[in-house]
Amino acid sequence: METKRLNLVDTAWLNVETENAPMQVGGLLTFKMPDDAPKDLPRRIVEHYHSFTQAYSPWNHRLRAGRLRNVAPEWELLDEIDVEYHFRHSALPYPGGERELGELASRLHSHPLDFRHPPWEAHLIEGLEGNRFAIYIKLHHSLIDGIAGMRQLARALASDANDMDRPPFWAVEPKKRRKRSPSEVRPGMYRAVAELMGGAAEQVGSLPGFARVVRSMLKSARSSTGTAGLPFSSSSSVLNSRIQSQRRYATQLYSLTEFKALAANAHVTINDIVLAICGGALRRYLREIGELPKRPLTAGIPVSVRPADDQEAGNAITFIVANLGTDIESPTERLQAIADSTLRAKRELARLSAASITQYTVALMAPYILSLVTGMGGRTRPVFNVTVSNVPGPPGPLYVMGAEMEAFYPTSLVTHGQALNITVHGYADTLGFGFIGCRETLPSMQRLAVYAGETLDELRAAYGDTQGKTDKPEKTTATRRKKQPAKRSSG
Structure with a gap:
C-alpha cells in the first residue's frame, strides 16, 4: 500500500x-x-x-x-x-x-x-x-x-x-498542478522547521531582513501612538484558560456587499470590518461577565501562503497579530486602531523574503505549538488572545442536485490557551461567521453572536450606505435580537 x-x-x-x-x-x-x-x-x-x-x-x-x-x-x-x-x-x-x-x-x-x-x-x-x-x-x-x-x-x-x-x-480527482520553480514557492508553516534545518546559507542571508522587521514591530509597540499587535503583548484572559471537551457553536450571516460599502466609506478593508465586529462583541461580552482586561486583546490572523492552484494536503499558513481595540469604547476609534494595526502588520510581512517568512512563522508559532505539546497551554502568557480567520469562498451560487446552498458557516478548533475561535467564510454575497468555544469556559457564549450583530449596527450608523444594504435578513444561531426579523437560535 x-x-x-x-x-x-x-x-x-x-x-x-x-x-x-x-x-x-x-x-x-x-x-x-x-x-x-x-x-x-x-x-x-x-x-x-x-x-x-x-x-x-x-x-x-x-x-x-x-x-x-x-x-x-x-x-x-x-x-x-x-x-x-x-x-x-x-x-x-x-x-x-x-x-x-x-x-x-x-x-x-x-x-x-x-x-x-x-x-x-x-x-x-x-x-x-x-x-x-x-x-x-x-x-x-x-x-x-x-x-x-x-x-x-x-x-x-x-x-x-x-x-x-x-x-x-x-x-473529485485533484487538478494537476503546474510545477513551480523554487523562486515561486513561498514557504509557510508546514515547511518552516525543515527549511530552518537545511539551506543554512540562505537562512543566514535572510536574517538581517527578519531582524529589521522585528525591530520595527518593537519600535511601534514602544511608541505612545503604537497600535501594532505583537506576540505576547496582551494580558491573559478567560479566553486563554484551560478547556474541557464540550463545545458551543453560534453563527451569524451577513451581506458581503454591505461589508464592502462600510469598508469603502471608512477607508479600511473588509477584514478590518470583520475584526472590528469581533472586537466590539468581545468587549461587551467580557465586560458583562467581569473578564475584560485593561490591555487590548490581540487576534492571531492566519494568512495563506498557498498558491491558488495548490490542492495538496498539509498546512500552508503563516500568521499576523492585530490589535482588537477592546480597550476602546468608541466603535469608530476602535475600527481605526484595528486598521492601523493590520496595515502595519501586512506591510512588515510584505517586506519579508520567502526564507524570512519561514523564520517569522517559526518564531511566532513555535511557542504556541510547544505549549500544547508540553501541556502548558492555558498556563502561560498567550502568543495572542484569539484566532480570527477570514476565508474567501466561491463567488457564485452552488448546488447539490438542484438544492442551492444558502450559507457556509465555518467550524474550527479550540485548544488549551485558546478557548474561542472565530472564523468567517465567504460565499456568493454572504459572509458566514462561526463562533466556536469551550462550553464550560465561556458561559452563554452564544451572546457573542448577538453582540456581533449589534456592533455591526454601530458601524452601520457611522458608515452606512443604503447602496450597500441587502434585502436578505441576517441569520444567526444566537438568541433573537429585536431589530432584525430573522431566525435565531443557540448551540
Whole structure:
C-alpha cells in the first residue's frame, strides 16, 4: 500500500490532540430545496454519494498504525473508503430551527475523530424548517488546512442547478498542478522547521531582513501612538484558560456587499470590518461577565501562503497579530486602531523574503505549538488572545442536485490557551461567521453572536450606505435580537 510521510507541522497537529482538545476543523452548509423537488431529495443525495467508494487525496489518508506513529507518522493511501461510515444521514425533529441545528452542530463538533479511518466525517441533516437541509463536515487539521479543504469541497458542488450527477468531494480527482520553480514557492508553516534545518546559507542571508522587521514591530509597540499587535503583548484572559471537551457553536450571516460599502466609506478593508465586529462583541461580552482586561486583546490572523492552484494536503499558513481595540469604547476609534494595526502588520510581512517568512512563522508559532505539546497551554502568557480567520469562498451560487446552498458557516478548533475561535467564510454575497468555544469556559457564549450583530449596527450608523444594504435578513444561531426579523437560535 502506498504511504506518505506527514510533514513536521502536520505531525505537531497530530501530537497536540487531547481528549479535551481535538484538532478538527470543518463547516456547516445549509441548502434550500426547490419547490418542485421530491420530498425525499435528502435521501436521494445520500444514496448518490454512497455509490462513490473511491476517494482521492486527502480524503483517502488513514494514519498508519505502529510504534513510530507519534514520532514519524505516515498516511496510508487507501483505494476505497467506507462511505457509509464517513457520510452519514441524520435528521432533526421536524420542523427543526436554527437553534436545534446549532445544538446538533455543537455536539457533533465536540466528538474527536477515529484515526482507524481517514480522519474526516460528514452528516447530511434533514428536517430543517423552510424545506431545507444542511451538511456538516469535520476533518482533522493534520489532514489539510481549512482553506485548501474548503476549496476542494466547493469544487464538488455544482455551479449549475441542473447538474444532478456530480460526485461528492472525496471522489473529485485533484487538478494537476503546474510545477513551480523554487523562486515561486513561498514557504509557510508546514515547511518552516525543515527549511530552518537545511539551506543554512540562505537562512543566514535572510536574517538581517527578519531582524529589521522585528525591530520595527518593537519600535511601534514602544511608541505612545503604537497600535501594532505583537506576540505576547496582551494580558491573559478567560479566553486563554484551560478547556474541557464540550463545545458551543453560534453563527451569524451577513451581506458581503454591505461589508464592502462600510469598508469603502471608512477607508479600511473588509477584514478590518470583520475584526472590528469581533472586537466590539468581545468587549461587551467580557465586560458583562467581569473578564475584560485593561490591555487590548490581540487576534492571531492566519494568512495563506498557498498558491491558488495548490490542492495538496498539509498546512500552508503563516500568521499576523492585530490589535482588537477592546480597550476602546468608541466603535469608530476602535475600527481605526484595528486598521492601523493590520496595515502595519501586512506591510512588515510584505517586506519579508520567502526564507524570512519561514523564520517569522517559526518564531511566532513555535511557542504556541510547544505549549500544547508540553501541556502548558492555558498556563502561560498567550502568543495572542484569539484566532480570527477570514476565508474567501466561491463567488457564485452552488448546488447539490438542484438544492442551492444558502450559507457556509465555518467550524474550527479550540485548544488549551485558546478557548474561542472565530472564523468567517465567504460565499456568493454572504459572509458566514462561526463562533466556536469551550462550553464550560465561556458561559452563554452564544451572546457573542448577538453582540456581533449589534456592533455591526454601530458601524452601520457611522458608515452606512443604503447602496450597500441587502434585502436578505441576517441569520444567526444566537438568541433573537429585536431589530432584525430573522431566525435565531443557540448551540
